[in-house]
Amino acid sequence: MINTQPSGNLQRTYARISRNWGLYVLLLPAVVLLLCFTYKPMYGVIIAFKDFNPVAGIMGSPWAGFKYFEKYFHSYQFSVTIKNTLIISLYSFATFPIPILFALLVNQLRAGKFKRVFQTVTYMPHFISTVVVVGLMMMLLSPGNGLIGSIYRLFGAEAPNLMGSAGLFSSVYVWSDVWQHMGWDSIIYIAALSSVDPSLYEAATVDGAGRWHKVRYIDIPMLIPTAITLLILRVGGLLGVGFEKVYLMQNNLNISGSEVISTYVYKIGLISSQYSFSAAINLFNTVINFALLLLVNWVSRKYSEHSLW
Amino acid sequence: MDASTKITVRQSGKPVSSDKALETLLYIWAAFVLLIVVYPLYFIVIASFSDPSAVGNGKVWLLPSGFTLDGYKELLKHSNIWVGYRNTILYTVVGTAIGLAVNISAGYALSRRDLVGRKALSLFFIFTMFFNGGLIPTFLTIRDFHLYDTFLVMVLPFSVAVFDIIVARTFFRTSIPAELWEAAQIDGCGNLRFYVQVVLPLSKAVISVLALWFAVGQWNAYFNALIYLQDKNLFPLQLILRDILITNQMQNALGTGEAAQIALRLANLLRYSVIIVSTLPIICFYPFVQKYFNKGVMIGAVKE
Secondary structure, three states: OOOOOHHHHHHHHHHHHHHOHHHHHHHHHHHHHHHHHHHHHHHHHHHHHEOOOOOOHHHHOOEOOOHHHHHHHOOHHHHHHHHHHHHHHHHHHHOOHHHHHHHHHHHHOOOOHHHHHHHHHHHHHHHOOHHHHHHHHHHHOOOOOOHHHHHHHHOOOOOOOHHHOOOOHHHHHHHHHHHHHHHHHHHHHHHHHHOOOHHHHHHHHHOOOOHHHHHHHHHHHHHHHHHHHHHHHHHHOOOOOOHHHHHHHOOOOOHHHHOOHHHHHHHHHHHOOOHHHHHHHHHHHHHHHHHHHHHHHHHHHHHHOOOOO | OOHHHHHHHHHHHOOOHHHHHHHHHHHHHHHHHHHHHHHHHHHHHHHHOOOHHHHHOOOOOOOOOOOOOHHHHHHHHOHHHHHHHHHHHHHHHHHHHHHHHHHHHHHHHHHOOOOOOHHHHHHHHHHHHHOOOOHHHHHHHHHHOOOOOOOHHHOOOOOOOHHHHHHHHHHHHHHOOHHHHHHHHHOOOOHHHHHHHHHHHHHHHHHHHHHHHHHHHHHHOOHHHHHHOOOHHHOOHHHHHHHHHHOOHHHHOOOOOHHHHHHHHHHHHHHHHHHHHHHHHHHHHHHHHHHHHHHHHHHHHOOO
16 A cells, blocks of 8 residues: 555556445435435526526526625524524523433333333334424414313413413423433433443442442433534524424414524415525524534534534 | 343442432332323323313312213214324325435445445434524525425425434445455445445344334424424324314304303313323333344444
Protein backbone atom coordinates (compact mmCIF):
# COMPACT_ATOMS: atom_id res chain seq x y z
CA MET A 1 0.00 0.00 0.00
CA ILE A 2 2.72 2.47 1.03
CA ASN A 3 5.07 2.10 -1.91
CA THR A 4 2.71 1.85 -4.85
CA GLN A 5 2.84 4.37 -7.69
CA PRO A 6 -0.15 6.68 -8.21
CA SER A 7 -0.93 5.11 -11.59
CA GLY A 8 -0.79 1.61 -10.10
CA ASN A 9 -3.19 2.78 -7.42
CA LEU A 10 -5.66 4.06 -9.95
CA GLN A 11 -5.54 0.86 -11.92
CA ARG A 12 -6.01 -1.21 -8.81
CA THR A 13 -9.00 0.90 -7.77
CA TYR A 14 -10.55 0.45 -11.18
CA ALA A 15 -9.97 -3.31 -10.96
CA ARG A 16 -11.61 -3.40 -7.52
CA ILE A 17 -14.63 -1.48 -8.80
CA SER A 18 -15.14 -3.67 -11.86
CA ARG A 19 -14.65 -6.86 -9.89
CA ASN A 20 -17.44 -5.80 -7.52
CA TRP A 21 -19.87 -4.43 -10.10
CA GLY A 22 -22.58 -6.63 -8.58
CA LEU A 23 -22.49 -4.59 -5.37
CA TYR A 24 -23.25 -1.41 -7.30
CA VAL A 25 -26.22 -3.15 -8.87
CA LEU A 26 -27.49 -3.90 -5.36
CA LEU A 27 -27.10 -0.25 -4.40
CA LEU A 28 -28.73 1.10 -7.52
CA PRO A 29 -32.45 1.02 -6.51
CA ALA A 30 -31.84 2.82 -3.22
CA VAL A 31 -29.56 5.39 -4.83
CA VAL A 32 -31.98 6.10 -7.68
CA LEU A 33 -34.94 6.45 -5.30
CA LEU A 34 -33.02 8.84 -3.04
CA LEU A 35 -31.83 10.90 -6.01
CA CYS A 36 -35.36 11.21 -7.38
CA PHE A 37 -37.37 11.69 -4.23
CA THR A 38 -34.96 13.12 -1.65
CA TYR A 39 -32.13 14.87 -3.46
CA LYS A 40 -34.23 16.33 -6.25
CA PRO A 41 -36.51 18.05 -3.69
CA MET A 42 -33.36 19.44 -2.02
CA TYR A 43 -32.66 21.22 -5.28
CA GLY A 44 -36.31 22.28 -5.27
CA VAL A 45 -35.67 24.14 -2.02
CA ILE A 46 -34.58 27.13 -4.10
CA ILE A 47 -38.26 27.95 -4.58
CA ALA A 48 -37.95 29.39 -1.06
CA PHE A 49 -35.89 32.18 -2.68
CA LYS A 50 -38.19 32.60 -5.67
CA ASP A 51 -41.73 33.72 -6.45
CA PHE A 52 -42.63 30.23 -7.50
CA ASN A 53 -45.24 29.87 -10.18
CA PRO A 54 -46.13 26.29 -11.17
CA VAL A 55 -46.61 27.23 -14.81
CA ALA A 56 -43.18 28.85 -15.17
CA GLY A 57 -41.48 26.05 -13.22
CA ILE A 58 -38.58 26.32 -10.79
CA MET A 59 -36.11 27.79 -13.29
CA GLY A 60 -38.58 30.15 -14.92
CA SER A 61 -39.91 31.73 -11.74
CA PRO A 62 -38.43 35.12 -10.76
CA TRP A 63 -36.05 35.43 -7.81
CA ALA A 64 -37.48 36.81 -4.61
CA GLY A 65 -34.38 36.81 -2.38
CA PHE A 66 -35.18 36.57 1.29
CA LYS A 67 -38.65 38.06 0.89
CA TYR A 68 -40.49 34.99 2.23
CA PHE A 69 -38.13 34.53 5.16
CA GLU A 70 -38.71 38.14 6.16
CA LYS A 71 -42.42 37.68 5.68
CA TYR A 72 -42.31 34.79 8.15
CA PHE A 73 -40.09 36.58 10.67
CA HIS A 74 -42.43 39.58 10.69
CA SER A 75 -45.66 37.61 10.77
CA TYR A 76 -47.80 37.14 13.85
CA GLN A 77 -47.45 33.37 13.45
CA PHE A 78 -43.65 33.50 13.77
CA SER A 79 -43.54 33.91 17.53
CA VAL A 80 -46.56 31.64 18.06
CA THR A 81 -45.19 28.71 16.05
CA ILE A 82 -41.64 29.05 17.39
CA LYS A 83 -42.88 29.30 20.95
CA ASN A 84 -45.22 26.31 20.67
CA THR A 85 -42.62 24.21 18.88
CA LEU A 86 -40.01 25.00 21.53
CA ILE A 87 -42.37 24.39 24.46
CA ILE A 88 -43.50 21.03 23.13
CA SER A 89 -40.06 19.82 22.17
CA LEU A 90 -38.32 20.98 25.36
CA TYR A 91 -41.11 19.45 27.42
CA SER A 92 -40.78 16.22 25.50
CA PHE A 93 -37.01 16.43 25.83
CA ALA A 94 -37.38 16.66 29.60
CA THR A 95 -39.02 13.21 29.63
CA PHE A 96 -35.84 11.77 28.15
CA PRO A 97 -34.77 10.05 31.43
CA ILE A 98 -38.08 8.19 31.81
CA PRO A 99 -37.17 5.19 29.58
CA ILE A 100 -33.80 4.99 31.37
CA LEU A 101 -35.51 4.89 34.75
CA PHE A 102 -37.97 2.38 33.36
CA ALA A 103 -35.14 0.12 32.17
CA LEU A 104 -33.34 0.33 35.53
CA LEU A 105 -36.52 -0.72 37.33
CA VAL A 106 -37.40 -3.49 34.88
CA ASN A 107 -33.89 -4.80 35.29
CA GLN A 108 -34.59 -5.18 39.01
CA LEU A 109 -37.64 -7.40 38.42
CA ARG A 110 -36.93 -11.09 38.96
CA ALA A 111 -36.64 -13.01 35.71
CA GLY A 112 -39.79 -15.01 35.13
CA LYS A 113 -43.30 -14.94 33.81
CA PHE A 114 -44.34 -11.67 35.42
CA LYS A 115 -41.36 -9.84 33.94
CA ARG A 116 -42.07 -11.23 30.47
CA VAL A 117 -45.74 -10.29 30.58
CA PHE A 118 -44.85 -6.88 31.97
CA GLN A 119 -42.49 -6.19 29.08
CA THR A 120 -44.84 -7.51 26.39
CA VAL A 121 -47.72 -5.41 27.69
CA THR A 122 -45.78 -2.18 28.16
CA TYR A 123 -44.33 -2.36 24.63
CA MET A 124 -47.75 -2.86 23.09
CA PRO A 125 -49.05 0.75 22.85
CA HIS A 126 -46.07 1.56 20.62
CA PHE A 127 -47.74 -0.46 17.85
CA ILE A 128 -51.04 1.38 17.92
CA SER A 129 -51.32 3.95 15.14
CA THR A 130 -51.19 7.66 15.90
CA VAL A 131 -54.69 8.10 14.50
CA VAL A 132 -56.08 5.50 16.89
CA VAL A 133 -54.16 6.86 19.87
CA VAL A 134 -55.47 10.38 19.29
CA GLY A 135 -58.98 9.00 18.72
CA LEU A 136 -58.64 7.09 21.96
CA MET A 137 -57.52 10.21 23.80
CA MET A 138 -60.49 12.17 22.46
CA MET A 139 -62.87 9.53 23.75
CA LEU A 140 -61.24 8.86 27.09
CA LEU A 141 -60.39 12.47 27.92
CA SER A 142 -63.76 13.95 26.99
CA PRO A 143 -65.08 15.74 30.11
CA GLY A 144 -68.66 14.94 29.10
CA ASN A 145 -68.87 11.24 28.40
CA GLY A 146 -65.28 10.03 28.54
CA LEU A 147 -63.52 7.94 31.14
CA ILE A 148 -61.86 10.97 32.70
CA GLY A 149 -65.25 12.66 33.08
CA SER A 150 -66.57 9.61 34.93
CA ILE A 151 -63.53 9.50 37.19
CA TYR A 152 -63.85 13.17 38.13
CA ARG A 153 -67.59 12.78 38.78
CA LEU A 154 -66.82 9.85 41.07
CA PHE A 155 -65.03 12.37 43.29
CA GLY A 156 -67.73 14.96 42.71
CA ALA A 157 -65.49 17.23 40.64
CA GLU A 158 -65.70 18.61 37.14
CA ALA A 159 -63.14 17.36 34.63
CA PRO A 160 -61.04 19.88 32.68
CA ASN A 161 -61.37 19.81 28.91
CA LEU A 162 -57.93 18.37 28.26
CA MET A 163 -58.26 18.11 24.48
CA GLY A 164 -59.68 21.60 24.11
CA SER A 165 -57.24 23.66 26.10
CA ALA A 166 -54.37 25.63 24.58
CA GLY A 167 -52.51 25.80 27.89
CA LEU A 168 -52.71 22.07 28.56
CA PHE A 169 -51.93 21.01 24.99
CA SER A 170 -48.23 20.39 25.53
CA SER A 171 -48.86 18.33 28.68
CA VAL A 172 -51.46 16.15 26.98
CA TYR A 173 -49.19 15.72 23.98
CA VAL A 174 -46.08 14.81 25.96
CA TRP A 175 -47.64 12.53 28.57
CA SER A 176 -49.64 10.57 26.03
CA ASP A 177 -46.35 10.07 24.19
CA VAL A 178 -44.77 8.82 27.39
CA TRP A 179 -47.70 6.45 27.83
CA GLN A 180 -47.33 5.13 24.32
CA HIS A 181 -43.58 4.83 24.00
CA MET A 182 -41.88 4.58 27.40
CA GLY A 183 -41.82 0.77 27.36
CA TRP A 184 -40.59 0.53 23.82
CA ASP A 185 -37.98 3.27 24.23
CA SER A 186 -36.55 1.41 27.22
CA ILE A 187 -35.69 -1.72 25.18
CA ILE A 188 -32.41 -0.34 24.00
CA TYR A 189 -31.37 0.38 27.60
CA ILE A 190 -32.59 -2.99 28.83
CA ALA A 191 -30.44 -4.56 26.12
CA ALA A 192 -27.44 -2.59 27.33
CA LEU A 193 -28.08 -3.71 30.92
CA SER A 194 -28.40 -7.35 29.93
CA SER A 195 -24.84 -7.23 28.64
CA VAL A 196 -23.44 -6.45 32.10
CA ASP A 197 -21.09 -9.22 33.20
CA PRO A 198 -22.81 -11.02 36.15
CA SER A 199 -19.45 -11.41 37.91
CA LEU A 200 -19.46 -7.64 38.40
CA TYR A 201 -22.61 -7.94 40.53
CA GLU A 202 -21.14 -10.87 42.41
CA ALA A 203 -17.95 -8.96 43.14
CA ALA A 204 -20.04 -6.01 44.30
CA THR A 205 -22.05 -8.29 46.60
CA VAL A 206 -18.89 -9.66 48.13
CA ASP A 207 -17.76 -6.10 48.75
CA GLY A 208 -21.01 -5.48 50.62
CA ALA A 209 -22.77 -3.36 48.00
CA GLY A 210 -26.56 -3.18 48.31
CA ARG A 211 -29.03 -2.95 45.49
CA TRP A 212 -28.84 0.80 45.20
CA HIS A 213 -25.06 0.76 45.01
CA LYS A 214 -25.11 -1.78 42.21
CA VAL A 215 -27.53 0.37 40.25
CA ARG A 216 -25.53 3.50 40.94
CA TYR A 217 -22.05 2.14 40.20
CA ILE A 218 -22.70 -0.63 37.66
CA ASP A 219 -26.01 -0.09 35.83
CA ILE A 220 -26.04 3.65 35.36
CA PRO A 221 -22.46 3.96 33.98
CA MET A 222 -23.37 1.12 31.60
CA LEU A 223 -26.20 3.19 30.09
CA ILE A 224 -24.36 6.44 29.58
CA PRO A 225 -22.91 5.85 26.07
CA THR A 226 -26.29 4.78 24.68
CA ALA A 227 -28.02 7.66 26.43
CA ILE A 228 -25.61 10.21 24.96
CA THR A 229 -26.02 8.92 21.40
CA LEU A 230 -29.79 9.10 21.68
CA LEU A 231 -29.58 12.50 23.36
CA ILE A 232 -27.60 13.97 20.47
CA LEU A 233 -30.14 12.66 18.00
CA ARG A 234 -32.95 14.17 20.04
CA VAL A 235 -31.34 17.60 20.11
CA GLY A 236 -31.04 17.45 16.32
CA GLY A 237 -34.80 17.15 16.20
CA LEU A 238 -35.46 19.90 18.72
CA LEU A 239 -37.34 22.11 16.28
CA GLY A 240 -38.82 19.14 14.48
CA VAL A 241 -41.94 18.36 16.47
CA GLY A 242 -43.66 15.64 14.47
CA PHE A 243 -46.52 16.73 12.28
CA GLU A 244 -48.69 13.65 12.55
CA LYS A 245 -49.82 13.71 16.15
CA VAL A 246 -49.99 17.47 16.60
CA TYR A 247 -52.09 17.86 13.49
CA LEU A 248 -54.54 15.20 14.65
CA MET A 249 -54.83 16.75 18.12
CA GLN A 250 -55.45 20.26 16.83
CA ASN A 251 -58.86 21.87 17.09
CA ASN A 252 -60.30 25.37 17.21
CA LEU A 253 -60.13 25.47 21.00
CA ASN A 254 -56.46 24.62 21.42
CA ILE A 255 -55.02 26.11 18.23
CA SER A 256 -53.16 28.95 19.97
CA GLY A 257 -51.16 26.37 21.91
CA SER A 258 -50.93 23.72 19.21
CA GLU A 259 -49.85 25.48 16.02
CA VAL A 260 -46.27 24.35 15.46
CA ILE A 261 -43.90 24.99 12.55
CA SER A 262 -44.67 21.73 10.74
CA THR A 263 -48.46 22.15 10.87
CA TYR A 264 -48.10 25.77 9.76
CA VAL A 265 -45.90 24.71 6.84
CA TYR A 266 -48.60 22.23 5.81
CA LYS A 267 -51.43 24.74 6.02
CA ILE A 268 -49.60 27.53 4.20
CA GLY A 269 -48.27 25.17 1.55
CA LEU A 270 -50.94 22.64 0.77
CA ILE A 271 -54.12 24.25 2.04
CA SER A 272 -53.54 27.82 0.92
CA SER A 273 -51.04 26.94 -1.85
CA GLN A 274 -48.38 29.54 -0.99
CA TYR A 275 -45.58 27.27 -2.13
CA SER A 276 -42.60 29.59 -1.79
CA PHE A 277 -43.66 30.92 1.60
CA SER A 278 -44.17 27.39 2.94
CA ALA A 279 -40.84 26.18 1.55
CA ALA A 280 -39.06 29.14 3.19
CA ILE A 281 -40.49 28.35 6.64
CA ASN A 282 -39.62 24.69 6.18
CA LEU A 283 -36.07 25.48 5.12
CA PHE A 284 -35.55 27.81 8.08
CA ASN A 285 -36.66 24.95 10.35
CA THR A 286 -34.40 22.35 8.71
CA VAL A 287 -31.34 24.59 8.82
CA ILE A 288 -31.77 25.31 12.54
CA ASN A 289 -32.19 21.60 13.28
CA PHE A 290 -29.14 20.68 11.30
CA ALA A 291 -27.05 23.39 12.96
CA LEU A 292 -28.18 22.22 16.41
CA LEU A 293 -27.21 18.66 15.58
CA LEU A 294 -23.73 19.67 14.42
CA LEU A 295 -23.25 21.87 17.47
CA VAL A 296 -24.29 19.23 19.99
CA ASN A 297 -22.26 16.55 18.29
CA TRP A 298 -19.24 18.83 18.35
CA VAL A 299 -19.70 19.71 22.03
CA SER A 300 -20.21 16.09 22.94
CA ARG A 301 -17.14 14.94 21.05
CA LYS A 302 -15.06 17.63 22.70
CA TYR A 303 -16.13 16.96 26.28
CA SER A 304 -17.13 13.32 26.47
CA GLU A 305 -15.53 11.45 23.59
CA HIS A 306 -18.99 10.29 22.47
CA SER A 307 -20.24 11.40 19.09
CA LEU A 308 -22.38 10.29 16.19
CA TRP A 309 -19.57 10.19 13.68
CA MET B 1 -35.46 -23.25 37.05
CA ASP B 2 -32.30 -21.68 35.78
CA ALA B 3 -33.17 -18.34 37.34
CA SER B 4 -33.13 -19.70 40.89
CA THR B 5 -29.34 -19.92 41.12
CA LYS B 6 -29.00 -16.26 40.28
CA ILE B 7 -31.56 -15.29 42.88
CA THR B 8 -29.86 -17.26 45.63
CA VAL B 9 -26.55 -15.64 44.82
CA ARG B 10 -28.12 -12.24 45.08
CA GLN B 11 -30.06 -12.97 48.26
CA SER B 12 -27.48 -14.96 50.18
CA GLY B 13 -25.16 -11.98 50.15
CA LYS B 14 -27.81 -9.45 51.13
CA PRO B 15 -30.32 -10.43 53.77
CA VAL B 16 -31.01 -6.78 54.67
CA SER B 17 -34.59 -5.76 55.46
CA SER B 18 -34.50 -2.48 53.48
CA ASP B 19 -34.08 -4.58 50.35
CA LYS B 20 -37.38 -6.30 51.14
CA ALA B 21 -39.16 -2.96 51.35
CA LEU B 22 -37.58 -1.83 48.09
CA GLU B 23 -38.69 -5.07 46.47
CA THR B 24 -42.29 -4.48 47.54
CA LEU B 25 -42.21 -0.90 46.24
CA LEU B 26 -40.80 -2.15 42.96
CA TYR B 27 -43.67 -4.56 42.41
CA ILE B 28 -46.25 -1.95 43.41
CA TRP B 29 -44.75 0.33 40.79
CA ALA B 30 -44.88 -2.45 38.17
CA ALA B 31 -48.53 -3.19 38.94
CA PHE B 32 -49.37 0.52 38.68
CA VAL B 33 -47.65 0.80 35.28
CA LEU B 34 -49.51 -2.26 34.02
CA LEU B 35 -52.81 -0.73 35.12
CA ILE B 36 -52.09 2.58 33.39
CA VAL B 37 -51.14 0.86 30.14
CA VAL B 38 -53.81 -1.81 30.05
CA TYR B 39 -56.89 -0.16 31.49
CA PRO B 40 -57.51 2.43 28.73
CA LEU B 41 -57.25 -0.34 26.13
CA TYR B 42 -59.50 -2.64 28.13
CA PHE B 43 -61.98 0.20 28.57
CA ILE B 44 -62.28 0.63 24.80
CA VAL B 45 -63.06 -3.06 24.46
CA ILE B 46 -65.85 -3.06 27.04
CA ALA B 47 -67.17 0.30 25.82
CA SER B 48 -67.53 -1.13 22.32
CA PHE B 49 -70.02 -3.67 23.69
CA SER B 50 -71.86 -1.25 25.97
CA ASP B 51 -74.77 1.10 25.65
CA PRO B 52 -73.23 4.56 24.95
CA SER B 53 -75.43 6.24 27.56
CA ALA B 54 -74.10 3.82 30.20
CA VAL B 55 -70.56 4.75 29.13
CA GLY B 56 -71.41 8.45 29.32
CA ASN B 57 -72.96 8.06 32.77
CA GLY B 58 -69.88 6.35 34.15
CA LYS B 59 -71.49 2.95 34.64
CA VAL B 60 -68.89 1.07 32.64
CA TRP B 61 -65.82 0.20 34.71
CA LEU B 62 -65.05 -3.50 34.66
CA LEU B 63 -67.69 -5.14 32.50
CA PRO B 64 -69.91 -4.03 29.60
CA SER B 65 -73.19 -2.48 30.67
CA GLY B 66 -76.29 -2.76 28.48
CA PHE B 67 -74.60 -5.29 26.19
CA THR B 68 -74.99 -4.53 22.49
CA LEU B 69 -73.40 -5.47 19.18
CA ASP B 70 -74.82 -2.44 17.36
CA GLY B 71 -71.41 -0.88 16.91
CA TYR B 72 -70.12 -3.90 15.06
CA LYS B 73 -73.31 -4.16 12.99
CA GLU B 74 -72.90 -0.51 12.06
CA LEU B 75 -69.34 -1.26 11.05
CA LEU B 76 -70.53 -3.74 8.42
CA LYS B 77 -72.63 -1.04 6.76
CA HIS B 78 -69.70 1.29 6.16
CA SER B 79 -68.18 0.03 2.94
CA ASN B 80 -65.42 2.69 2.97
CA ILE B 81 -63.93 1.04 6.07
CA TRP B 82 -63.58 -2.22 4.19
CA VAL B 83 -62.22 -0.52 1.10
CA GLY B 84 -59.66 1.14 3.38
CA TYR B 85 -58.88 -2.18 4.96
CA ARG B 86 -58.25 -3.77 1.58
CA ASN B 87 -56.06 -0.84 0.47
CA THR B 88 -54.03 -0.97 3.66
CA ILE B 89 -53.39 -4.68 3.22
CA LEU B 90 -52.25 -4.08 -0.37
CA TYR B 91 -50.01 -1.16 0.62
CA THR B 92 -48.56 -3.16 3.48
CA VAL B 93 -47.76 -6.24 1.41
CA VAL B 94 -46.40 -4.45 -1.66
CA GLY B 95 -44.68 -1.70 0.34
CA THR B 96 -42.95 -4.19 2.60
CA ALA B 97 -41.74 -6.27 -0.35
CA ILE B 98 -40.30 -3.22 -2.11
CA GLY B 99 -38.81 -1.82 1.09
CA LEU B 100 -37.06 -5.08 1.91
CA ALA B 101 -35.64 -5.51 -1.58
CA VAL B 102 -34.31 -1.95 -1.68
CA ASN B 103 -32.93 -1.60 1.84
CA ILE B 104 -31.47 -5.03 2.47
CA SER B 105 -29.60 -4.99 -0.84
CA ALA B 106 -28.18 -1.55 -0.11
CA GLY B 107 -27.30 -2.60 3.44
CA TYR B 108 -25.40 -5.61 2.17
CA ALA B 109 -23.41 -3.66 -0.41
CA LEU B 110 -22.46 -1.05 2.18
CA SER B 111 -21.38 -3.74 4.64
CA ARG B 112 -18.63 -4.95 2.32
CA ARG B 113 -15.28 -3.45 3.24
CA ASP B 114 -13.96 -3.96 -0.30
CA LEU B 115 -16.63 -1.68 -1.78
CA VAL B 116 -14.83 1.25 -3.38
CA GLY B 117 -16.45 4.55 -2.41
CA ARG B 118 -18.04 3.08 0.72
CA LYS B 119 -17.46 6.22 2.81
CA ALA B 120 -18.92 8.57 0.23
CA LEU B 121 -21.91 6.31 -0.39
CA SER B 122 -22.60 6.02 3.34
CA LEU B 123 -22.54 9.79 3.61
CA PHE B 124 -24.92 10.00 0.64
CA PHE B 125 -27.42 7.89 2.60
CA ILE B 126 -26.87 9.26 6.10
CA PHE B 127 -27.12 12.90 5.00
CA THR B 128 -30.79 12.32 4.12
CA MET B 129 -31.53 11.43 7.73
CA PHE B 130 -30.79 14.99 8.79
CA PHE B 131 -31.55 17.10 5.78
CA ASN B 132 -34.38 17.05 3.27
CA GLY B 133 -36.12 19.29 0.81
CA GLY B 134 -39.22 19.67 2.93
CA LEU B 135 -42.90 19.27 2.25
CA ILE B 136 -43.54 21.49 -0.75
CA PRO B 137 -40.47 20.65 -2.88
CA THR B 138 -41.16 16.95 -2.26
CA PHE B 139 -44.81 17.41 -3.14
CA LEU B 140 -43.89 19.18 -6.40
CA THR B 141 -41.43 16.40 -7.25
CA ILE B 142 -44.06 13.72 -6.76
CA ARG B 143 -46.37 15.68 -9.05
CA ASP B 144 -43.64 16.06 -11.68
CA PHE B 145 -43.23 12.29 -11.71
CA HIS B 146 -47.01 11.91 -12.19
CA LEU B 147 -47.24 9.91 -9.00
CA TYR B 148 -49.82 12.14 -7.29
CA ASP B 149 -52.99 10.22 -6.44
CA THR B 150 -51.70 6.84 -7.59
CA PHE B 151 -51.28 3.47 -5.93
CA LEU B 152 -47.54 3.67 -6.54
CA VAL B 153 -46.99 6.79 -4.44
CA MET B 154 -47.90 4.80 -1.34
CA VAL B 155 -45.29 2.08 -1.88
CA LEU B 156 -42.38 3.31 -3.98
CA PRO B 157 -40.98 6.86 -3.58
CA PHE B 158 -40.46 6.75 0.19
CA SER B 159 -39.36 3.16 0.52
CA VAL B 160 -35.72 3.94 1.29
CA ALA B 161 -35.27 3.80 5.07
CA VAL B 162 -31.74 4.77 5.96
CA PHE B 163 -32.02 3.59 9.53
CA ASP B 164 -33.00 0.13 8.28
CA ILE B 165 -30.06 0.15 5.88
CA ILE B 166 -27.73 0.85 8.82
CA VAL B 167 -29.30 -1.96 10.85
CA ALA B 168 -28.90 -4.37 7.92
CA ARG B 169 -25.32 -3.23 7.35
CA THR B 170 -24.42 -3.79 11.00
CA PHE B 171 -26.01 -7.22 10.90
CA PHE B 172 -24.10 -8.31 7.77
CA ARG B 173 -20.81 -7.01 9.16
CA THR B 174 -21.16 -8.98 12.34
CA SER B 175 -22.66 -12.20 11.02
CA ILE B 176 -21.42 -12.82 7.48
CA PRO B 177 -17.68 -13.60 7.76
CA ALA B 178 -15.46 -12.16 5.03
CA GLU B 179 -13.93 -15.64 4.53
CA LEU B 180 -17.24 -16.85 3.09
CA TRP B 181 -17.01 -14.37 0.24
CA GLU B 182 -13.35 -15.16 -0.35
CA ALA B 183 -14.14 -18.87 -0.62
CA ALA B 184 -17.07 -18.24 -2.94
CA GLN B 185 -14.93 -16.04 -5.13
CA ILE B 186 -12.35 -18.80 -5.54
CA ASP B 187 -15.18 -21.04 -6.72
CA GLY B 188 -16.03 -18.43 -9.35
CA CYS B 189 -19.18 -17.15 -7.70
CA GLY B 190 -20.16 -13.54 -8.53
CA ASN B 191 -21.46 -10.94 -6.08
CA LEU B 192 -25.09 -11.19 -7.09
CA ARG B 193 -25.20 -14.98 -6.91
CA PHE B 194 -23.39 -14.91 -3.59
CA TYR B 195 -25.92 -12.38 -2.25
CA VAL B 196 -28.95 -14.39 -3.33
CA GLN B 197 -27.71 -17.90 -2.59
CA VAL B 198 -25.50 -17.43 0.45
CA VAL B 199 -26.17 -14.09 2.20
CA LEU B 200 -29.96 -14.00 2.10
CA PRO B 201 -30.50 -17.54 3.46
CA LEU B 202 -28.16 -16.68 6.35
CA SER B 203 -30.03 -13.46 7.14
CA LYS B 204 -33.49 -14.58 8.14
CA ALA B 205 -33.17 -12.78 11.50
CA VAL B 206 -32.58 -9.33 10.07
CA ILE B 207 -35.02 -9.84 7.19
CA SER B 208 -37.85 -10.74 9.55
CA VAL B 209 -37.09 -7.79 11.83
CA LEU B 210 -37.07 -5.28 8.98
CA ALA B 211 -40.17 -6.85 7.43
CA LEU B 212 -42.03 -6.38 10.69
CA TRP B 213 -40.88 -2.77 11.09
CA PHE B 214 -41.93 -1.99 7.57
CA ALA B 215 -45.27 -3.75 7.84
CA VAL B 216 -46.22 -2.00 11.09
CA GLY B 217 -45.07 1.33 9.69
CA GLN B 218 -47.15 0.87 6.55
CA TRP B 219 -50.18 -0.30 8.49
CA ASN B 220 -50.14 2.72 10.78
CA ALA B 221 -49.08 5.50 8.39
CA TYR B 222 -51.41 8.27 7.33
CA PHE B 223 -49.16 11.21 6.44
CA ASN B 224 -48.31 10.27 2.85
CA ALA B 225 -51.91 9.37 2.14
CA LEU B 226 -53.07 12.73 3.52
CA ILE B 227 -50.62 14.63 1.30
CA TYR B 228 -50.57 12.58 -1.89
CA LEU B 229 -54.00 10.97 -2.25
CA GLN B 230 -57.30 12.49 -3.24
CA ASP B 231 -59.29 9.54 -4.56
CA LYS B 232 -61.31 8.00 -1.72
CA ASN B 233 -61.01 4.58 -3.31
CA LEU B 234 -57.27 4.70 -2.71
CA PHE B 235 -57.49 5.80 0.94
CA PRO B 236 -55.81 3.52 3.46
CA LEU B 237 -57.62 2.51 6.62
CA GLN B 238 -55.91 5.14 8.79
CA LEU B 239 -57.29 8.00 6.72
CA ILE B 240 -60.80 6.57 6.98
CA LEU B 241 -60.27 6.17 10.72
CA ARG B 242 -59.24 9.80 10.92
CA ASP B 243 -62.59 10.78 9.38
CA ILE B 244 -64.52 8.62 11.81
CA LEU B 245 -62.56 9.17 15.01
CA ILE B 246 -61.21 12.66 14.76
CA THR B 247 -62.88 14.89 12.22
CA ASN B 248 -66.29 13.48 13.24
CA GLN B 249 -67.70 13.88 9.79
CA MET B 250 -70.84 11.97 10.60
CA GLN B 251 -71.64 13.95 13.69
CA ASN B 252 -71.43 17.25 11.87
CA ALA B 253 -74.10 16.15 9.44
CA LEU B 254 -76.60 15.50 12.24
CA GLY B 255 -79.63 17.56 13.13
CA THR B 256 -81.63 17.36 16.35
CA GLY B 257 -84.49 15.19 17.55
CA GLU B 258 -84.90 11.51 18.08
CA ALA B 259 -83.41 10.38 14.79
CA ALA B 260 -80.36 12.47 15.58
CA GLN B 261 -80.12 10.88 19.03
CA ILE B 262 -80.10 7.42 17.50
CA ALA B 263 -77.51 8.43 14.92
CA LEU B 264 -75.33 9.96 17.63
CA ARG B 265 -75.53 6.76 19.66
CA LEU B 266 -74.46 4.72 16.65
CA ALA B 267 -71.65 7.14 15.81
CA ASN B 268 -70.30 6.76 19.35
CA LEU B 269 -70.51 2.98 19.26
CA LEU B 270 -68.96 2.90 15.83
CA ARG B 271 -65.93 4.78 17.12
CA TYR B 272 -65.20 2.20 19.78
CA SER B 273 -65.76 -0.77 17.52
CA VAL B 274 -63.70 0.65 14.67
CA ILE B 275 -60.73 1.06 17.00
CA ILE B 276 -61.03 -2.59 17.99
CA VAL B 277 -61.34 -3.86 14.44
CA SER B 278 -58.47 -1.76 13.07
CA THR B 279 -56.03 -2.40 15.91
CA LEU B 280 -56.80 -6.05 16.57
CA PRO B 281 -54.60 -7.46 13.79
CA ILE B 282 -51.53 -5.67 15.15
CA ILE B 283 -52.26 -6.50 18.79
CA CYS B 284 -52.90 -10.19 18.03
CA PHE B 285 -49.92 -10.48 15.77
CA TYR B 286 -47.54 -8.65 18.06
CA PRO B 287 -46.92 -11.02 21.02
CA PHE B 288 -45.79 -13.73 18.60
CA VAL B 289 -43.22 -11.58 16.90
CA GLN B 290 -42.15 -9.48 19.87
CA LYS B 291 -38.84 -11.25 20.31
CA TYR B 292 -37.88 -10.36 16.73
CA PHE B 293 -38.58 -6.71 17.41
CA ASN B 294 -36.37 -6.76 20.48
CA LYS B 295 -33.65 -8.47 18.55
CA GLY B 296 -33.88 -5.80 15.87
CA VAL B 297 -33.42 -2.99 18.34
CA MET B 298 -30.35 -4.76 19.66
CA ILE B 299 -28.89 -5.25 16.20
CA GLY B 300 -29.42 -1.55 15.60
CA ALA B 301 -27.82 -0.62 18.90
CA VAL B 302 -24.46 -2.17 18.11
CA LYS B 303 -22.22 0.79 17.47
CA GLU B 304 -19.10 0.50 15.40
